[in-house]
Amino acid sequence: MLFISNNTGAKMETVKITIDNKVIEVAKGTTILKAAKEAGIHIPTLCYLHLHDLNIENKPAGCRICVVEVEGRRNLAPACVTECLDGMVINTHNIRVLNSRKTVLELILSDHPTDCLICAKNGDCELQTMAQEFGVRKIHYEGEQSTYREDTSPAIIRDVDKCIMCRRCEMMCNEVQTVGVLSAVNRGFMSVVAPAFEMNLDHSECTYCGQCVAVCPTGALTEVDHTNQVIRALADPTKTVVVQTAPAVRAALGEEFGMEPGTLVTGKLAAALRRLGFNYVFDTDFAADLTIMEEGTELLDRLTRHLNGDKDVPLPILTSCCPGWVNFFEHQFPDMRDIPSTARSPQQMFGAIAKTYFAEKIGVKRDDMVVVSIMPCLAKKYECQREEFATDGNPDVDFSISTRELAHLIKQSNINFNDLEDEDFDNPLGESTGAAVIFGTTGGVIEAAVRTAYEVHTGKKLEKVDFEELRGMDFIREATIDFNGLPIRIGIAHGLGNARKLLQDIKDGKSSFHAIEIMACPGGCIGGGGQPLHHGDSSILKARQKAIYREDAGKTIRKSHENPYIIQLYEEFLGKPMSEKSHHLLHTHYFDKSKEIKVVE
């Protein structure tokens, strides 16, 4: 028996295989696909998805693109699920294998629309790339094509004619997010991925987190595109168009222009938005600082009441910046909707302040102002359409477009993004601190809150603003922060499945946290459903996360309550955090959206 040491020093059992004439030794249980990767051999895959750093894997062995020849076996074996056995001889690229793969791909394409030129995923589609790499010039199989109605929701479009049944979306929706909206239904040629009873997404419990869109290899799941509405607003001389951009966008947008993952493009982003014709180029980070003022005050208020013996005060307090998360608890845990902070998300705080405080300042009527947000998120599209965030039918945020949509808009407008000189955001709603930018990653919101809450509560200056114990990619993290003798217990979860675990603990009375941060997407907003597609490479998310912390470290002001324009906003307009005006403009309430089984006599 063979053994090799893994990095913990323990010995593990291994097997010896021959792959493309190369003899290698791999741990027992390793799939052929992983063994090939270790040997530097690329086997093409389509349905398979592995987000290594997040421990997310999809391997239904459905598409059969990854087949290889195993000597002594009659049929080709799917590399993604076949485990290496001792002595196995594997051919990954002989003529039989290549022909089979091409045949499989042609069969998939025979039931796929060929409208690539006008498809939203044109140029970013894994099926298209594969057809190109395989050199498919003719589809030898003609037959019936399955058709299904298109389903448009406030944020996501399902066009299942383009679905190849890879089941990645189903895995994300069920196993990672535990939302359980998508499932394969019907049988054979008629099978599609759909919500229960084939209802439309907007009737389901979909949170619009967009993780299905983030992993879809084709154009079957895409975002609702709002760029044309934005172009129309920009072209209307009667409108003052104000733009805000979320923290995670600056750490990812560069990828769309060929830059290395983790490149920060904050300055180019501001410059590009100005070139596009926005009248005021602002930053959602400003509103993130504002969120900390409101949410941090709410945390301290609840904590103080709790310490003074008030048994009715709901603890832990849960963050409420993430609209996917808000949708999740409104559907799945409506009886606990008094626990999350009532603070609106930064996007909505920005909209509310822009259309009141700022509109008054520049003397523009609410109806003549259009607020556009650039978000890494698809749930934001739904959030800005919620009725409670509108005044007389006029929404606080008119349109929310994703990082991907912004990249398209910049390309359409003939702007040479890579050569743009860095520019700054406008003031007053463009100034922000390091605490705001880390809102873009898991752990960031709570770290920002701690920086402010610590100083407000203790009256002392925080010597070290970096809280390494709150950072990282582990799905559920916990830490205790010493507030001058008062231990504050903090929980962090990203991915809704992990959020569910923490929520269930609270429900069961097993939670001892004072505050919990939740972000719906794995990695937080850096891994949002509106970001440039990672195509299964989770190192991209890590690079974005590092970039976010780099931006924070480089800021002169790193605590929200020290933002001079936030101080000015309170002095001139809001009064103090949780004032009546703040409540009206910056806080919200939640709804019970659960289904109830009604008994009729």
Next chain:
Amino acid sequence: MANIKLSAEKLDELKAICKSFKNDKGELINVLHKAQGLFGYLPAEVQEVIAKELSVSVAHVYGVVSFYSFFTMLPKGEYPVSICLGTACYVRGAEKVIDEFKRILNINVGETSPDGKFSLACLRCVGACGLAPVVLVGEKVYGRVAPDGVKDIVAEYTK
């Protein structure tokens, strides 16, 4: 808030079925089988309850219901008519028998007549090939059915 309607009595019976399988999600198909026995079909409400009891998503339950042809979401008629389409029945003209039922009842296969009396379904070999073509109405078996005999069968139940 979407509301689901189910009588208290039926709801209890359905929950008892789930409980008899220890609310085990691995027993979903068995639970659905029993539930269809109780209701005659599997309306959305029933699937919602089963999903909740077995802690699985409704989409998953619907996925299973829509996959297996045995499960139906349409209520069956008072007299469910099933026509065998096994090889023997098929070659002896079962298809013409179906067409005649469709014409007389004015419904398609898988449908139920508006008055709720008849529903039409196809099935595979009932093991009575010597009697082909075979038609079942409820539990009663009719053998060697010819298209012109269909109206007499229907008449038996419309008296």
